[in-house]
Amino acid sequence: MLDYRLDEEYEALRKTVREFARAEVAPVIGDFYEREEFPYELVRKMGAMGLFGLPFPEEYGGMGGDYFALCLALEELARVDSSVAITLEAGVSLGSMPIYRFGTAEQKRRWLPELCRGEALGAFGLTEPGGGSDAGALRTTARLDGDDWVLRGSKAFITNSGTDITALVTVAAVTGTTADGGKEISAIIVPSGTPGFTVAGRYSKVGWNASDTHELSFVDCRVPAENLLGARGRGYAQFLQTLDEGRVAIAAIGVGLAQGCVDECLRYVAEREAFGRKIGMYQAIQFKIADMEARAHTARLAYYHAAARMLRGESFKKEAAIAKLTSSEAAMANAREATQIFGGYGFMNEFPVGRFYRDAKILEIGEGTSEVQRMLIARELGLPRSA
Known part of the structure; x- marks a missing residue:
């Protein structure tokens, strides 16, 4: 029987990170963004929460969780801000994970504890x-x-x-x-x-x-x-594995951004009036938000599926590519629609959707472009390599 409900530990983690994102990240990140300044204090707090050590064993200072736990945290952070989310994603999946996967005992002992505490970044x-x-x-x-x-x-x-x-x-x-x-x-x-x-x-x-x-x-x-x-x-094989895992994490960020666009639009349409009515009463706006929610939901199921296969030790290359492709396109589409719903305010950096719109495009490029994802899916289906 299929069941996509999160168990108690996953749900508790999701709620904790969501509360942190809303209470600690949301009020300050806009200023960091405008100044193009790295948010050291937020990173320190995430380290103290154990987020940089989520998928690593306790013997290295980790939390003893798994990669799916990391993805849940990334989704919740990206609902508020993608800069913070990508800092965590890159720190774990690109900085620490290769050392954990392929390093010697001495390399793990030397580097992982500090990386897991978020006191250092790789x-x-x-x-x-x-x-x-x-x-x-x-x-x-x-x-x-x-x-x-x-x-x-x-x-x-x-x-x-x-x-x-x-x-x-x-x-x-x-x-x-x-x-x-x-x-x-x-x-x-x-x-x-x-x-x-x-x-x-x-x-x-x-x-x-x-x-x-x-x-x-x-x-x-x-x-x-x-x-x-x-x-x-073995470097080539190592970074291919690293990128496969990273695509699931980037998919979680894409889902978070897509869902964050829904969150912001729901708040805005309940307050904004046009022609004497709250704009949330207009069917054209309702349909846009319904489509946005459908995209976020579908993309979430895609990365859940890829993560589940990864954790079971099954092949997940195709599923990771599908998740990354689906979520990045959902993020881009939702950011575009959210900016449209906000109108002129959506073009202002002081509103989160303006930041979301600027952040969404890189999701279709980094960790393999959308074209690369389609190429990987085609290969996994047995189609011949194209010229």
């Missing part, structure tokens, strides 16, 4: 300035020189990479040539402050303005050989 250096969706076209290199890896190259659009509490970036780099002449790709942990590792200035972004995003460069950057994460040459 980042994942995959995308490059000329690479975009072609993740296999890496140009950053790492060569062994005695007991050190020496890195050269650059990365682009890396979240959580330049904060005052960023502790490390896991860098995907070409470390040699495979037997068939292809690129041998490995993952290497580069601690912040390592000589030769430079963090460029903050990007001027359309959205996610209270999150941290930078371009990184590596010029003869030397780290110990033991900073290799997982087996040499």
Whole structure:
């Protein structure tokens, strides 16, 4: 028998994060957003709540939960603000999770406790300035020189990479040539402050303005050989798994944004009057909000399904792509409709829907564009690779 009701622990977590988002995030995040300032105090509070340690075992300072618990937290945060949500998502699924999944006992002991407490952030250096969706076209290199890896190259659009509490970036780099002449790709942990590792200035972004995003460069950057994460040459497989899991988390953020648009519209139409009536009485407005709710609900079921398959140890690549595609398009459509319902006020940054509209588009790009998701779905259906 299918049952999509949350059990008591999940429901308690969802309510706790929702209350935090409404009481702590909502009143202040607009100012952070306008100043393009990273919200350190909110991150500290999320760390104290255990949100950065949700899916990790207690032995590493985690909460002993699972990935679905993280997704629930992300959805509730994104109902209020996506900058805070993506900071948590990237900190966990891209910063900490690769170390937990592939790290040695010593690497886990060294890095995870501080990351789980939210006292430090990790980042994942995959995308490059000329690479975009072609993740296999890496140009950053790492060569062994005695007991050190020496890195050269650059990365682009890396979240959580330049904060005052960023502790490390896991860098995907070409470390040699495979037997068939292809690129041998490995993952290497580069601690912040390592000589030769430079963090460029903050990007001027359309959205996610209270999150941290930078371009990184590596010029003869030397780290110990033991900073290799997982087996040499397994970097490509590692980041594919990381991205599959991350797409479920990004889907949860998309659902949160889509639902947040519904929340804001319901409040607004109960107060705003036009032509002598509350605008919530007009069927045209009611139909828009009904469609918005239907999109959020459908996308939520998609990411619940993908997360359930993940937790059962079943293949979930197709389901993750469906969830990410569905939720990002729902977020974009709902943000557009919410802005329309708010009219001129929807175009003002002081109203959350204006921020939602600016934040929604990146969900159709980051962690694999909508086109990449369709390509993955087609491949999982057995269709031939297109030219």
